Amino acid sequence: MNKIKKLMTLLLVLVMAVSMLGACGKSEGSSEDTSSTTDTPDTDATAEPEEQEDMAEITLMVMSLGAMGDGKDAVEEGINAITEKEINTHVTLQYVEVGSYSQQLNLAITGNEKVDLCLTTPIPQSNFTALIAQNQLMPLNDLLPEYAPDALAEVGDLIKGTTVNDNIYAIPNYRLLSSSYYIIARKDIIESLGLTDTFNNMTSWSDYEKVLQAITDKGEISGIGNNDTDGSILSFPNANLDTDSFADFTAFDNLGDGYKLIGMDADGKVINYYASPQYKATIERVHSWYEKGYVFKDAATTDQASENLIKANVTASIVKLAELGVETAMKGNSGYDVVVKKLVSPSVTTGATTKFDWAIPVSATEPEAAAKFLNLMYTNKDICNLLAWGVEGRDYVVENGIAKYPEGVTADTVAYHTSDFLYGNQFLVYPWEGDAASLREEQKAELEKAEISPYLGFTCDLTNISNELTAISNVIGEYKPGVESGSVGLEEYDAFIKKLNDAGAEKVVAEYQSQLDAWVASK
Numbered sequence: 437m438n439k440i441k442k443l444m445t446l447l448l449v450l451v452m453a454v455s456m457l458g459a460c461g462k463s464e465g466s467s468e469d470t471s472s473t474t475d476t477p478d479t480d481a482t483a484e485p486e487e488q489e490d491m492a493e494i495t496l497m498v499m500s501l502g503a504m505g506d507g508k509d510a511v512e513e514g515i516n517a518i519t520e521k522e523i524n525t526h527v528t529l530q531y532v533e534v535g536s537y538s539q540q541l542n543l544a545i546t547g548n549e550k551v552d553l554c555l556t557t558p559i560p561q562s563n564f565t566a567l568i569a570q571n572q573l574m575p576l577n578d579l580l581p582e583y584a585p586d587a588l589a590e591v592g593d594l595i596k597g598t599t600v601n602d603n604i605y606a607i608p609n610y611r612l613l614s615s616s617y618y619i620i621a622r623k624d625i626i627e628s629l630g631l632t633d634t635f636n637n638m639t640s641w642s643d644y645e646k647v648l649q650a651i652t653d654k655g656e657i658s659g660i661g662n663n664d665t666d667g668s669i670l671s672f673p674n675a676n677l678d679t680d681s682f683a684d685f686t687a688f689d690n691l692g693d694g695y696k697l698i699g700m701d702a703d704g705k706v707i708n709y710y711a712s713p714q715y716k717a718t719i720e721r722v723h724s725w726y727e728k729g730y731v732f733k734d735a736a737t738t739d740q741a742s743e744n745l746i747k748a749n750v751t752a753s754i755v756k757l758a759e760l761g762v763e764t765a766m767k768g769n770s771g772y773d774v775v776v777k778k779l780v781s782p783s784v785t786t787g788a789t790t791k792f793d794w795a796i797p798v799s800a801t802e803p804e805a806a807a808k809f810l811n812l813m814y815t816n817k818d819i820c821n822l823l824a825w826g827v828e829g830r831d832y833v834v835e836n837g838i839a840k841y842p843e844g845v846t847a848d849t850v851a852y853h854t855s856d857f858l859y860g861n862q863f864l865v866y867p868w869e870g871d872a873a874s875l876r877e878e879q880k881a882e883l884e885k886a887e888i889s890p891y892l893g894f895t896c897d898l899t900n901i902s903n904e905l906t907a908i909s910n911v912i913g914e915y916k917p918g919v920e921s922g923s924v925g926l927e928e929y930d931a932f933i934k935k936l937n938d939a940g941a942e943k944v945v946a947e948y949q950s951q952l953d954a955w956v957a958s959k
Contacts, residue, residue: 487788487946491526492805494552497541499562500531500770501741501858507826507851514822522816523808531556535665538562545572545797552806555858556606556793558673559665559907563694564598564790569898569905572804574796575603583807587814590861595694596893597789598931606793610814611862612879613788614886615912616781617675617685619644620766621753622746623773625651638777640680641721648730659730661751667736667917670721670755671696671715674782677755678717686783689889691948692790693894695905697941698948703766706949711933719919719929726922735921743769747847755779759857760879764870768856771847773870774862781885786894792858813860823859826852832866840869894955901947904940911935 456647483682500612512529521524529953530551532540538561556564567573580588584607588595591610598720619638625633629650638644647661662668670677673696675687688700690709699709709715725731742754747770758765758776766774782788794813796806812819825839831852832839841850856865867875898905910925915932 450813455491471857478908489524491520492523492802493528493550494525494800494802494805494809495528495550496553496555496809497530497532497537497544498555498858499537499557500533500854501743502854504531504854506851508801509833510827510830511822511852514827518816519809519812521807522812525802525805525809527809529835533739533871534559534741542570542572545799548799550801551797552800552802553809554795554797556795558694558791560694564606564793564795565692565895565898566905567696567795568600568895572798573605574603574608574798574800576796577602577604577806579796579803580604580607580810583804584811584814587811587860590607590814593892594784594789595954597786597895598793599893599896600898606790606795607810607814607860608789609792609794609857609860609862611857612783612883613784614883615757615759615788617672617677617755617779618758618762619755619777619779620758620762620774621647621776623775625657625752626775629654632775635775635777638767639682641682642680645725647729647753648725649728652729658732658748660725660753660755661732661742661745662735662738662921663742663754663756665739665741667923669725669731669735669921670718671711671722671920672757674785674787675720675757675780676712676714676718677779678714678721682777682779685780687780689783689785689891691891691894691952692786692789693896693948697908697912697936697944701901706945706952708936708945710936711941716929719922720926722920722922723924723926724922731922733923735806736917737924746770746774760882761867761869761871761875764868765855765857767870768868783889784883784892785889786892790895794860810860815861815864817864818858820861820864824854824856825852825868826854834866837873838869838871839866839878860906860951861943862896891952891955894952896948896951901940901944904944907939908941908944910938911939 508529508531512527515527519527537557538559541554541562544703556567558560560566587607591608594608594613595604598604598608621635623900626632631647631650634643635647651657651659660669673693675685675691677685679685690696690698691706696709699707699712701707722731732745738745738749742756743766746754746766763774763775793809796803800806821828828834829842831845831850847853856862863876863880867873911932915928915935919929919932
């Protein structure tokens, strides 16, 4: 028994000795002298470097404006060469045609498909207000200050336009938001008809009709096409183009309404824009143009954007909201030189800031990585130019600060070429050939001096009128293309207004007015 006790005692001593040696090793490892760690390696001093986090994978859903061709993969490679190093993130670009973008975005979000960043658009079903009303966008209050602070700093007070009930839901594209309405026409057609002076000196729709008549008489192309895929020829969400004289046109704040239902009268009261005398006068003019053969016959049904109609030699002119430098943008997207006539310039409104935004859907699986990429989109010049113009050397070259197609490449053959106002910070994108190298500075100066709407930051909470807006959206989808393209008789306009009222238009107007009054009172 004593032998057993002695053996147990010996074992205990050995255990204690080993423990003490281990303790000595750790103590030395934490001191400046680590030379005596050979027998008992110091796990702290010899630890492997901390493993890098797994690379995040994000998908951007973007509305396709321009030439995608087969060049997207190389653009992705260029982007990922930056993002994988800078933010440990791999980016996939998912471009969707204009006509199906809204449907695809909604299906992706409701179906929990892989979309981590999405572009909001002026199209009702994918606009900022509608996506919020459907609870499809993630609040960004916590994400942006931590992961995209530089992007927030860039847009400054414009973030008010995408803030609803103190929640930030998107970042506006940082661009010249003080856009203007223009008549845009193919330069070659205007010149070939001897109409250059006529066009440049226009002061009224009557003058413009002379141009449309001359184009129509030649019989090769329609005089004017739709400015959007909803059939609209002259009807816009924030401007009255109803008078004959351009000088009498007026603009208003539509309070961010994506359905074009909301307007404001001269006294600042909310109205149903479709029921206004200004709207009716506008569609009466368009109907008369359609009857005279000026208007593209398929304007009510085409799913093609206006740039594509010009590119396809379908129409000679359009009336469109655009920015300073529109001539170059149109040539880049259509392949044709154009001439323009400025009509009216709306103030910077909530609607302007929410026209094209970047948001993180509620279904996003990598919101932090998405926010990090947003930060690059607003601060990294290489990212912005890759997304806008493609791969330098293949899709464009830069000379004296101006981007242009490489020798032998045209708008028809370029592998990748989109629009410069879609991707974060337009002021970081090279001006395109035809513009001055100073264009971005000029645009930024124009933005800084632009008139700001007193209602910037107001966004209506649509919760109480969601059912009415669904019904109204259906009515608009049924009537608007025909009415605004001029392809149906004016009796259809009367039916349109009746259906809108039946769907609850008056309730929607009253809700906007009530919330606007409360918002103004709180300031």
